[in-house]
Amino acid sequence: MATMKTRPKAAAVADLPAKTYEGLAPEQLIQIYRLMYQSRCIDDREILLKRQQRVFFQISAAGHEALLVAAGMVLKPGYDWFYPYYRDRTLCLALGMTSEEMLMSAVGAADDPNSGARQMPSHWGSKKLNIVTQSSPTGTQFVQAIGCAEAGRYFSRRPQAAQKRQGDYSEFKDVVFHGDEITYVSTGDGATSEGEFWESMSAASAKKLPVLFLCEDNEYAISVPVEVQTPGGNISKLVANFPNFHFAEVDGCDVLASYAALKEAAEYVRAGHGPAFVHGHVIRPYSHSLSDDEKLYRSEEERKAELQRDPIPRFQMFLLREGILDEEGITRLEKQIDREVQEAADRALATPAPTVDSVMNYVYSDVIDPTSSVFATEPKFGKPERGKLGGEKTMADLINACLRDEMKRDERIVIFGEDVADCSRDQYLEQKLVKGKGGVFKLTGGLQCDFGSDRVFNAPLAEASIVGHAIGMGTRGLKPVVEIQFFDYIWPAMMQLRDEMPIIRWRSNNAFSCPMVLRVAIGGYLTGGSIYHSQSGESIFTHTPGARVVFPSNALDANGLLRTAIRCDDPVLFLEHKRLYRETYGRSPYPGPEYMIPFGKARIVQEGSDLTVVTYGAVVPRSLQAAQRLERETGVKVELIDLRTLNPYDWDTIATSVRKTNRVIVAHEDMLSWGFGAEIAARIADELFDELDAPVKRVAAKDVFVAYAPVLEDVILPQPEDLYQAMKSLAEY
Ligand SMILES: Cc1ncc(C[n+]2csc(CCOP(=O)(O)OP(=O)(O)O)c2C)c(N)n1
Numbered sequence: 001m002a003t004m005k006t007r008p009k010a011a012a013v014a015d016l017p018a019k020t021y022e023g024l025a026p027e028q029l030i031q032i033y034r035l036m037y038q039s040r041c042i043d044d045r046e047i048l049l050k051r052q053q054r055v056f057f058q059i060s061a062a063g064h065e066a067l068l069v070a071a072g073m074v075l076k077p078g079y080d081w082f083y084p085y086y087r088d089r090t091l092c093l094a095l096g097m098t099s100e101e102m103l104m105s106a107v108g109a110a111d112d113p114n115s116g117a118r119q120m121p122s123h124w125g126s127k128k129l130n131i132v133t134q135s136s137p138t139g140t141q142f143v144q145a146i147g148c149a150e151a152g153r154y155f156s157r158r159p160q161a162a163q164k165r166q167g168d169y170s171e172f173k174d175v176v177f178h179g180d181e182i183t184y185v186s187t188g189d190g191a192t193s194e195g196e197f198w199e200s201m202s203a204a205s206a207k208k209l210p211v212l213f214l215c216e217d218n219e220y221a222i223s224v225p226v227e228v229q230t231p232g233g234n235i236s237k238l239v240a241n242f243p244n245f246h247f248a249e250v251d252g253c254d255v256l257a258s259y260a261a262l263k264e265a266a267e268y269v270r271a272g273h274g275p276a277f278v279h280g281h282v283i284r285p286y287s288h289s290l291s292d293d294e295k296l297y298r299s300e301e302e303r304k305a306e307l308q309r310d311p312i313p314r315f316q317m318f319l320l321r322e323g324i325l326d327e328e329g330i331t332r333l334e335k336q337i338d339r340e341v342q343e344a345a346d347r348a349l350a351t352p353a354p355t356v357d358s359v360m361n362y363v364y365s366d367v368i369d370p371t372s373s374v375f376a377t378e379p380k381f382g383k384p385e386r387g388k389l390g391g392e393k394t395m396a397d398l399i400n401a402c403l404r405d406e407m408k409r410d411e412r413i414v415i416f417g418e419d420v421a422d423c424s425r426d427q428y429l430e431q432k433l434v435k436g437k438g439g440v441f442k443l444t445g446g447l448q449c450d451f452g453s454d455r456v457f458n459a460p461l462a463e464a465s466i467v468g469h470a471i472g473m474g475t476r477g478l479k480p481v482v483e484i485q486f487f488d489y490i491w492p493a494m495m496q497l498r499d500e501m502p503i504i505r506w507r508s509n510n511a512f513s514c515p516m517v518l519r520v521a522i523g524g525y526l527t528g529g530s531i532y533h534s535q536s537g538e539s540i541f542t543h544t545p546g547a548r549v550v551f552p553s554n555a556l557d558a559n560g561l562l563r564t565a566i567r568c569d570d571p572v573l574f575l576e577h578k579r580l581y582r583e584t585y586g587r588s589p590y591p592g593p594e595y596m597i598p599f600g601k602a603r604i605v606q607e608g609s610d611l612t613v614v615t616y617g618a619v620v621p622r623s624l625q626a627a628q629r630l631e632r633e634t635g636v637k638v639e640l641i642d643l644r645t646l647n648p649y650d651w652d653t654i655a656t657s658v659r660k661t662n663r664v665i666v667a668h669e670d671m672l673s674w675g676f677g678a679e680i681a682a683r684i685a686d687e688l689f690d691e692l693d694a695p696v697k698r699v700a701a702k703d704v705f706v707a708y709a710p711v712l713e714d715v716i717l718p719q720p721e722d723l724y725q726a727m728k729s730l731a732e733y
């Protein structure tokens with residue numbers, strides 16, 4: 001006869017206890033155990049395959065399973081949005097990613113849905129599940145998650161903005177929103193030290209955004225313990241005063257406690273009360289990654305104590321204790337999962353690797369080509385306004401006019417940046433107490449008044465956030481046209497601009513993209529602009545595949561190129577030279593609301609037969625001045641080429657001109673060494689060597705920052721006199 005101490009027999013589903021646990025039925029608890037065990041099993045399988053050199057990197061979710069399965073149970077795949085961390089395997093399984101899909105990523109298979117074998121394993125991505133392509137930098141996910149949440153809110157308030165139009169990016173950008181979706185973003189304890197974590201907490205708090213932050217605190221960031229990362233060793237204490245948040249701190253190795261905490265947090269966020277921050281204490285029993293050996297920095301005692309908290313045996317004990325599964329049931333379940341994972345690994349290993357000719361696929365949009373003739377439209381100049389000359393709109397006027405036209409045409413456009421709004425305190429505008437600012441250079445003047453404070457608004461002084469929010473919005477289908485106030489201050493956003501914005505499409509194998517425009521005031525020649533208001537540096541961005549780089553020299557080009565930038569399907573860095581904003585040179589009448597110039601098409605400013613000058617930006621008018629003087633004095637005719645866009649650039653026009661003149665100067669305002677000119681000069685030397693009658697010359701700034709005193713500024717930046725001398729000596733060569 002069975003005693004009271006005997007464990008119950010393997011329960012058939014029908015025999016399961018009727019009791020629920022934090023609202024979870026026994027079948028759900030078995031499913032949770034299944035997912036946790038499956039997650040660990042895939043890690044173990046990957047480790048085995050790594051030892052056999054059939055996978056090439058491994059980082060595990062071990063120890064994080066309970067917290068992450070709980071997150072997966074409370075959130076909705078394909079409905080909520082996910083910006084996961086690399087330890088989120090169990091979340092992804094709970095959302096519906098399969099073992100095979102994960103293992104395809106590990107072995108580098110073409111059909112890996114995470115990245116098409118472009119990223120390391122555990123860099124999660126799934127279009128159908130709304131898991132937004134994850135990258136390796138710890139911390140870039142936060143500000144993008146904010147933009148994603150803002151986009152959801154925007155579409156639910158302006159549902160008509162989701163409409164598509166033929167012939168621009170929106171035709172290919174589906175928009176899905178529900179009004180109560182949550183954006184989930186997770187982090188390790190270490191990554192909370194990144195500045196963008198704090199920027200995103202501020203933004204979520206200030207705007208009461210529906211974001212669920214999950215901190216997976218395993219007390220280590222590789223070998224650095226939490227007390228070194230986090231003053232006092234507990235992140236919950238530090239964030240506790242952010243307004244509008246729901247906070248919870250929980251044992252993340254306890255399934256039911258994690259589930260209860262995350263459920264409550266998700267309910268708060270879904271109801272629109274604001275963001276939530278859940279801090280789960282977890283363990284990391286498998287070292288940081290397979291490349292790390294934690295015995296080098298953790299004591300034996302500490303590691304042993306940690307193992308006592310392992311969520312998998314702990315939850316197994318719970319299921320046994322509650323009579324939900326018996327030992328036989330557990331063994332059966334585990335064996336089944338072992339077999340499934342092994343079979344999934346075999347299938348993954350048998351699937352083909354990507355073909356080597358695919359490497360350049362999806363660097364840029366494959367559906368909209370901004371160099372195509374679709375973007376070549378004729379200007380339609382209206383009648384000059386009464387009492388005014390026809391050609392007198394400045395570059396500033398025509399950029400503003402383009403923004404206005406496009407905002408009218410496309411409700412998906414939002415504009416933000418530092419000081420870009422007319423006035424953040426709307427009541428002052430409503431009561432007509434103030435006129436409004438509209439940008440430090442007034443380029444966005446009047447747009448907030450015309451289109452509303454939800455479409456044109458000031459951003460906090462945080463450049464990484466400006467770019468990161470735009471990326472998140474672009475991913476969801478908005479078209480952010482954002483501003484960096486001065487190129488000199490673009491650098492806090494560099495991680496977003498180098499490792500995120502340009503590469504989201506490529507690294508996700510075209511599952512995600514973030515078409516957007518980043519307008520940046522650039523350049524010197526300001527008299528007193530000094531080091532921090534005069535910088536150029538465009539070659540840093542042309543050296544980053546995936547980002548289009550545009551640099552107009554006059555009002556008409558700025559108008560037409562900005563329209564192309566806004567309507568195309570790629571991220572565009574739109575560089576606006578401050579000195580040219582209101583210059584007399586290059587003014588133009590308004591060309592109408594459909595005027596566009598394709599990328600990669602240079603403008604021949606003046607034709608010539610003796611010498612070619614290739615340049616762009618503020619060096620265009622300076623070169624023209626020098627060329628006109630040279631022709632007056634010597635009769636030498638210079639062909640002057642304004643590239644207008646730097647990536648792509650118009651090689652055909654350069655080559656045709658060099659074949660004609662056999663002499664060439666590449667000139668730019670940025671420093672000489674490692675600059676854009678070096679690339680063009682090298683290509684000319686390589687491909688047009690036989691056409692040259694003289695060495696390729698460069699004219700550029702000295703290799704130093706711009707100084708304040710006007711005499712120093714003049715000598716540092718290339719002047720018409722320098723251009724004249726270079727042209728003269730090259731013509732005489
Ligand atoms: C910006 C950046 N710096 C450094 C690294 C290298 N790195 C990868 S993971 C990691 C530690 C992260 O620790 P934590 O956030 O606590 O996550 P855990 O690995 O402990 O889950 C570091 C330094 C990186 N990927 N990105």
Ligand SMILES: [Mg+2]
Nearest residue numbers: 188189220221
């Ligand atoms: Mg950690």
